Amino acid sequence: APAAAAPPLKVPARIYIVRGIAKGGRAGSPSGRAIVPLVAPPPPPDALSTSFNETAVAIAWLPPVAEATSILPLKFNVYGAPGESAPVADAQAAVAPTPLNPAPLDAAAYEHAGAASGVEQCFVVRTVETVGGATVEGEPSRRACVTPKDIFPPAAPKNLxxxxxxxxxxxxxxxxxxxxxxxxxxxxxxxxxxxxxxxxxxxxxxxxxxxxxxxxxxxxxxxxxxxxxxxxxxxxxxxxxxxxx
The missing domain is CATH 2.60.40.10 (Immunoglobulins)
Incomplete structure (x- = not known):
């Protein structure tokens, strides 16, 4: 028989629903529930590093240690961030609202397509964990930036x-x-x-x-x-x- 799924971890939480109200005061049907665990967010990753090849920028980092409240392994989201000339506080506030990766990452590495020569690209990473059946995302990591350069020669000509x-x-x-x-x-x-x-x-x-x-x-x-x-x-x-x- 297949193994039974682990039961949700019981942690303090708040549950929210939303109802629309018509002009006449009539309440609509309730929305689905949003469960917000009342726990500290996971710590950010550390030691971000960047490199590049001819077509992409690679980002790697060290994962934080998972807290005891985490049921599933930690995952990660990568975001674009302002350049190194922006103050750190401003850079964290201006992090792009949508991650570059389409789904949270299992690995502590990500390759972002597009390595325009001479154009600075900066990134931050947030830790994602599952607590009590809900997803919690931590604060952004320190920013890591790279300016790709064209150091890649053409192929040797053929059929001379x-x-x-x-x-x-x-x-x-x-x-x-x-x-x-x-x-x-x-x-x-x-x-x-x-x-x-x-x-x-x-x-x-x-x-x-x-x-x-x-x-x-x-x-x-x-x-x-x-x-x-x-x-x-x-x-x-x-x-x-x-x-x-």
Whole structure:
């Protein structure tokens, strides 16, 4: 047989209902009951930390110790908060009224989608516990802020190929798909082991390049590097070799 559910913990509480009153004084049907336990709210989490990746901000914290009155494990809500320039008291008062997470969290961590480079994001966390069948939310934790930066390079270009023509070597490669792509730098060296040097001073948006500075009979090595608008450079594409005519 399935285990019986634990009975509600008996704690002091107040029960509220609401009735609407018509203009003539007639009372409507009562609302559902709202049970408010008369207990201290749970303590806030501690040691909030933040980090970021290319698409999201991660928030982590240390849970408080559950009180003896808590039937279920503690859960958590994460809220947006004003930036670090706001005084602490003002920041706590201006915490967003709705949590970022759609339902209270079991884990002491949350990933918030959206990591706009250079835009400060701040967060607080509230502890949520169940007491006497009702949900009680504690005061906000200390604020934790992070300003994501674009430190993530584009992917290395793919499928570079080289074809020699009269007085030139023609290069072509697949386009990168990054939204913040600035362009490509073409690298060239003499085969087999010369150090590759850039042929273009500024990134080109084109995925074709015609190298007309070759010497007939010489064999060249090429690679392509992608660059984004923040200046992050990808790893070099696989190298290709071609002899000039």
């Amino acid at each position: 190929s080289a074809v020699a023509g009269p007085g030139a070597i023609n290069l072509i490669w697949d386009a990168n798909t990054e939204a913040d792509l600035a362009g490509y730098v073409i690298l060239r060296g003499l085969a087999p082991g010369d150090t590759l040097q850039p042929l273009n001073a500024e990134p080109t948006r084109d995925t074709r390049f015609r190298d007309t500075t070759v010497s007939p009979g010489a064999r060249y090595v090429y690679a392509i590097v992608a660059v984004d608008r923040a200046g992050n450079r990808s790893a070099a594409s696989p190298r290709v070799e071609e002899a000039a005519r």
